[in-house]
Amino acid sequence: MDFLLQPLTLVTFFPLLGVLVLLFLDSDNKNALRWTALVTSLITFVISLWVLTMFNAKDPALQLVSRYDWITVAGWNIQYHLGVDGLSILLLLLTTFLTPISILSTWTAVEERVKDFMLFFLLLEVGMSGVFLAQDLFLFYIFWEFTLVPMYFLIGIWGGPRRIYAAIKFFLYTMAGSILMLLAILWLGIYAGTFSVPELIANGNIPANVQLWLFLAFAAAFAIKVPMWPLHSWLPDAHVEAPTAGSVILAGVLLKMGTYGFLRFNIPMFPQAALQAAPWIALLATIGIIYGAAVSYAQPDVKKLVAFSSVSHLGFVMLGLFALNAEGVSGAILQMVNHGLSTGALFLLVGMIYEQTHTREIAVYGGLWKLTPVFGAIMLIISLSSMGLPGLNGFVGEFTILLGAFGSVAIGNAWFAIISALGVIMAAIYILFMFQRMFLGPQGPVVAQMKEHGHSIRDLNWREIATVAPILLFVFWIGLYPKPFFDLMAPAVDNLLSILQTAALAVP
Amino acid sequence: MTTADFDTILPLAVLTSWACVLLLIDLLIPRGRKGITALLAALGLLVTLGLTLSQWGTQQSGFNGMVVRDGFSGFVNALLAVSGLLGIALAYGYIKRMRLERGEYYTLLLFSLAGMMLMAQATDLIVVFLALELLSIPLYVLAAFARPDVRSEEAGLKYFLLGAFSASFLVFGIALVFGATGTTSLNGVLSASAISDAPVLLTMGAALILVGLGFKVAAVPFHMWTPDVYQGAPSSVTAFMASGAKIAGFAALLRVFASAFPALGDGMTDVLWALAAMTMVLGNITAIAQTDIKRLLAYSSIAHAGYILMAFVPFANPKVQAVSIAAGLFYLVSYAITNFGAWAVVITLEKAEGKGLAIADYAGVARRYPALAAAMTVFMLSLIGLPPTLGLIGKLYLFRAVIAGGFYGLAIIGVLTSLISAYYYLRVVVVMYMREGAPTRTREFWLDLTAAATATVTVLVSLVPAPLFALASDAVLQLF
Numbered sequence: 001m002d003f004l005l006q007p008l009t010l011v012t013f014f015p016l017l018g019v020l021v022l023l024f025l026d027s028d029n030k031n032a033l034r035w036t037a038l039v040t041s042l043i044t045f046v047i048s049l050w051v052l053t054m055f056n057a058k059d060p061a062l063q064l065v066s067r068y069d070w071i072t073v074a075g076w077n078i079q080y081h082l083g084v085d086g087l088s089i090l091l092l093l094l095t096t097f098l099t100p101i102s103i104l105s106t107w108t109a110v111e112e113r114v115k116d117f118m119l120f121f122l123l124l125e126v127g128m129s130g131v132f133l134a135q136d137l138f139l140f141y142i143f144w145e146f147t148l149v150p151m152y153f154l155i156g157i158w159g160g161p162r163r164i165y166a167a168i169k170f171f172l173y174t175m176a177g178s179i180l181m182l183l184a185i186l187w188l189g190i191y192a193g194t195f196s197v198p199e200l201i202a203n204g205n206i207p208a209n210v211q212l213w214l215f216l217a218f219a220a221a222f223a224i225k226v227p228m229w230p231l232h233s234w235l236p237d238a239h240v241e242a243p244t245a246g247s248v249i250l251a252g253v254l255l256k257m258g259t260y261g262f263l264r265f266n267i268p269m270f271p272q273a274a275l276q277a278a279p280w281i282a283l284l285a286t287i288g289i290i291y292g293a294a295v296s297y298a299q300p301d302v303k304k305l306v307a308f309s310s311v312s313h314l315g316f317v318m319l320g321l322f323a324l325n326a327e328g329v330s331g332a333i334l335q336m337v338n339h340g341l342s343t344g345a346l347f348l349l350v351g352m353i354y355e356q357t358h359t360r361e362i363a364v365y366g367g368l369w370k371l372t373p374v375f376g377a378i379m380l381i382i383s384l385s386s387m388g389l390p391g392l393n394g395f396v397g398e399f400t401i402l403l404g405a406f407g408s409v410a411i412g413n414a415w416f417a418i419i420s421a422l423g424v425i426m427a428a429i430y431i432l433f434m435f436q437r438m439f440l441g442p443q444g445p446v447v448a449q450m451k452e453h454g455h456s457i458r459d460l461n462w463r464e465i466a467t468v469a470p471i472l473l474f475v476f477w478i479g480l481y482p483k484p485f486f487d488l489m490a491p492a493v494d495n496l497l498s499i500l501q502t503a504a505l506a507v508p
Numbered sequence: 509m510t511t512a513d514f515d516t517i518l519p520l521a522v523l524t525s526w527a528c529v530l531l532l533i534d535l536l537i538p539r540g541r542k543g544i545t546a547l548l549a550a551l552g553l554l555v556t557l558g559l560t561l562s563q564w565g566t567q568q569s570g571f572n573g574m575v576v577r578d579g580f581s582g583f584v585n586a587l588l589a590v591s592g593l594l595g596i597a598l599a600y601g602y603i604k605r606m607r608l609e610r611g612e613y614y615t616l617l618l619f620s621l622a623g624m625m626l627m628a629q630a631t632d633l634i635v636v637f638l639a640l641e642l643l644s645i646p647l648y649v650l651a652a653f654a655r656p657d658v659r660s661e662e663a664g665l666k667y668f669l670l671g672a673f674s675a676s677f678l679v680f681g682i683a684l685v686f687g688a689t690g691t692t693s694l695n696g697v698l699s700a701s702a703i704s705d706a707p708v709l710l711t712m713g714a715a716l717i718l719v720g721l722g723f724k725v726a727a728v729p730f731h732m733w734t735p736d737v738y739q740g741a742p743s744s745v746t747a748f749m750a751s752g753a754k755i756a757g758f759a760a761l762l763r764v765f766a767s768a769f770p771a772l773g774d775g776m777t778d779v780l781w782a783l784a785a786m787t788m789v790l791g792n793i794t795a796i797a798q799t800d801i802k803r804l805l806a807y808s809s810i811a812h813a814g815y816i817l818m819a820f821v822p823f824a825n826p827k828v829q830a831v832s833i834a835a836g837l838f839y840l841v842s843y844a845i846t847n848f849g850a851w852a853v854v855i856t857l858e859k860a861e862g863k864g865l866a867i868a869d870y871a872g873v874a875r876r877y878p879a880l881a882a883a884m885t886v887f888m889l890s891l892i893g894l895p896p897t898l899g900l901i902g903k904l905y906l907f908r909a910v911i912a913g914g915f916y917g918l919a920i921i922g923v924l925t926s927l928i929s930a931y932y933y934l935r936v937v938v939v940m941y942m943r944e945g946a947p948t949r950t951r952e953f954w955l956d957l958t959a960a961a962t963a964t965v966t967v968l969v970s971l972v973p974a975p976l977f978a979l980a981s982d983a984v985l986q987l988f
Contacts, residue, residue, distance in 0.1 A: 070974070071977060072974065073974050073981065074831070074981035113875075116874075138904075142895040145900070146894075146895045146896060149889065156938060163942070164938055167938075168931065168934060168938070172927065172931060175894075175927055176927050179923035179924070179926060179927055180920075180923065182904070182907070183907065183916070183919050183920065183923060186904065186907055186908045190908065190911060
């Protein structure tokens with residue numbers, strides 16, 4: 001019992017209780033299934049808030065650690081080791097926050113095989129929380145790979161017309177990266193005799209030439225997940241085909257697992273290699289920012305537009321991370337959360353309109369704002385947040401990142417920041433262009449078409465407003481007063497940078 | 509024969525005698541009630557398993573060093589006995605349903621198992637050969653058990669011809685080893701080869717032994733028979749063959765190479781490296797094109813032989829030898845359990861005259877039989893090597909041994925082929941969950957039990973693998 005009641009164990013595995021209940025429910029009683037999943041995920045969110053209250057923001061170390069020997073025979077030294085610090089607390093909260101929202105968004109969108117859907121969704125939550133909390137490489141790998149399975153089913157069963165292709169592509173791409181990481185993990189385990197991340201960081205005696213290889217092996221897994229240009233091609237397919245809730249979680253949390261991986265493993269475990277690789281990663285990130293923005297602009301499909309905008313936004317996160325200074329890294333962490341909120345909300349909103357019209361083609365819309373004022377207003381706020389309007393959350397993250405990248409010693413060239421700043425302008429163009437075509441101007445043909453079939457476009461109902469309202473709260477909160485969020489991560493970020501400092505000095 | 513000799517092979521002796529007695533008892537059991545024979549056979553196996561466990565961890569050599577009983581043979585024999593029980597569970601309803609029910613099915617299975625167990629205990633090349641024949645001949649008959657079905661007859665004949673062919677390689681190899689060292693005992697070969705530096709004859713002999721046993725475990729390029737035989741033989745036989753023959757073949761290879769040929773490390777390591785790589789690559793790539801579940805599992809079985817072969821590559825490196833053999837044993841367990849589970853699902857969905865075996869026939873299984881689909885998903889994930897399954901843990905153990913031995917290239921080939929395998933195993937899952945269809949299955953207690961039990965073990969042991977790790981690594985302690 002002692003083991004189960006540890007806060008981090010509880011927050012990770014609580015959704016399994018919901019899974020258990022779901023198994024015994026009748027699959028025809030859809031509302032009972034939905035409520036069970038929703039309540040489970042809400043309780044999980046409450047547990048994560050409980051974790052937050054116990055979290056000491058001034059302490060840079062891992063907290064609330066739950067650590068037991070797991071496999072310590074036959075030369076293995078694997079521990080069940082969960083812990084949370086300033087780098088991961090926000091991402092844990094993001095996970096537990098977005099899951100109930102996503103479940104709420106499926107209320108009328110998912111009518112087929114509701115039981116399976118909710119099962120996979122709760123299992124996915126277990127995997128995601130585990131990824132952000134695991135402090136043992138072996139345990140991390142298990143959670144990491146495990147998230148693939150439920151997501152694969154979510155896309156493959158409830159997705160769009162090309163869902164099977166998209167699901168398999170998603171699976172194989174992600175697995176391709178993680179198997180290389182697996183070999184690096186095993187090598188580290190043999191070399192250091194432990195899989196414990198804090199110990200590996202503290203010992204820090206991995207030879208520089210090996211560091212680069214290990215860095216690349218880990219980076220392969222994370223760069224695909226982020227996804228960094230040019231490894232992004234699975235993303236548009238997965239996003240477009242996934243059901244709305246799947247897209248929200250994919251964009252909101254799963255992509256963050258990649259950037260988080262760089263932050264948690266690549267940078268502190270292989271600091272010298274990270275310093276070496278910083279300019280190259282900055283280059284790829286900058287290309288990704290510009291490329292993602294340019295391609296977004298050209299998309300006729302609104303969901304695809306949002307998908308490609310993720311490539312651009314995650315480019316900012318990577319640029320900030322590998323600025324390897326306090327502004328860059330903390331901006332990047334905040335931007336991970338921001339992207340989760342804004343893009344998650346965009347996918348939700350796109351899903352809500354799609355549920356009515358069954359089309360995502362931008363060209364057929366137009367003049368929606370008049371018909372659906374609440375929907376239009378929320379869409380506008382989220383769009384502005386996504387493009388980084390001052391006063392909303394996106395601005396704080398992107399601005400801090402650019403500040404960090406501009407003065408970064410590790411990147412060593414201000415041009416990356418300058419070119420990336422263009423990406424912010426491009427974001428304004430593609431987002432506003434989309435908004436203009438869909439919500440302003442004369443009424444698009446889709447409205448008339450729906451009338452022919454005796455439907456009319458309705459505004460958001462209370463459930464839908466309740467789904468996005470919590471996100472709006474944070475959009476304003478982070479935009480107007482981001483200090484509490486930065487305070488949560490500051491000591492851990494300083495700690496990370498001091499590791500880098502030591503490593504930089506060690507380079508002959 | 510002294511009592512000590514007898515004690516060495518006690519479980520084996522009991523099993524063989526029981527099989528002989530059962531052959532007679534079976535005459536008295538009326539047609540149509542051959543289920544009794546199955547139960548009696550299972551009873552014999554339970555006793556064998558009990559005796560094996562009662563002798564757990566003890567070490568004894570018998571018959572002038574021809575056979576041995578040690579941790580390794582105990583581990584393998586226990587696994588074989590469990591495989592035998594699962595093999596009977598799968599066959600029980602299936603052969604009745606397919607109108608193949610004849611009592612000798614179970615006795616043949618027991619005889620074959622006796623051969624496999626002897627294989628694990630053999631410390632003399634002559635006994636290895638004897639055991640190989642004892643395990644193979646009943647399998648030839650079992651493969652052709654569905655006569656007059658042409659495909660089954662073809663399978664039996666093909667298996668027999670190629671099996672005989674491969675046995676001749678083995679015998680020739682043994683002869684060459686004898687020529688080089690003047691002995692066929694594994695210890696003798698080891699001490700003889702320690703004195704002189706690996707004469708060509710010995711290397712050739714070892715290579716031919718590898719070829720002979722390579723046929724049995726379906727390693728590329730000696731795998732040609734596998735898909736046809738696996739497809740043609742009755743499914744319950746294939747399930748047993750895929751696990752049992754592989755376990756026994758690898759047990760013999762592991763023991764022979766680790767305890768007789770470490771001196772050949774230089775030359776043989778490269779050969780084994782290439783063999784493992786080829787087997788993984790070819791097995792996995794060819795599997796992609798399969799549309800029949802039995803053929804798919806046949807190529808999967810070839811591919812998995814490749815993974816287990818990786819455990820041999822560092823056999824001459826004293827530092828990682830033990831851990832890699834333990835990893836090989838662990839992998840055999842994980843493969844055997846997963847394999848039986850997957851075959852239980854195949855058998856429950858198979859219909860008369862070879863219907864219901866196309867992967868396309870699995871459309872809609874998830875909707876109609878959610879538990880069955882979930883179990884099959886677990887097995888497929890385990891065969892790919894994804895959490896939360898035993899297959900992942902087995903692969904990690906293997907890859908760690910390979911990396912510890914410094915064979916990074918092989919490890920990379922291993923993980924990349926796992927990626928390829930994800931594609932075709934997932935296709936089964938795709939069809940079950942994402943396509944609509946109206947499959948029907950035969951509900952049968954023992955099949956359901958096997959599928960449920962193996963799926964549970966596959967997941968649970970992956971969460972608590974430490975005891976099995978410890979057993980596998982203890983098992984190899986007495987080898988060196």
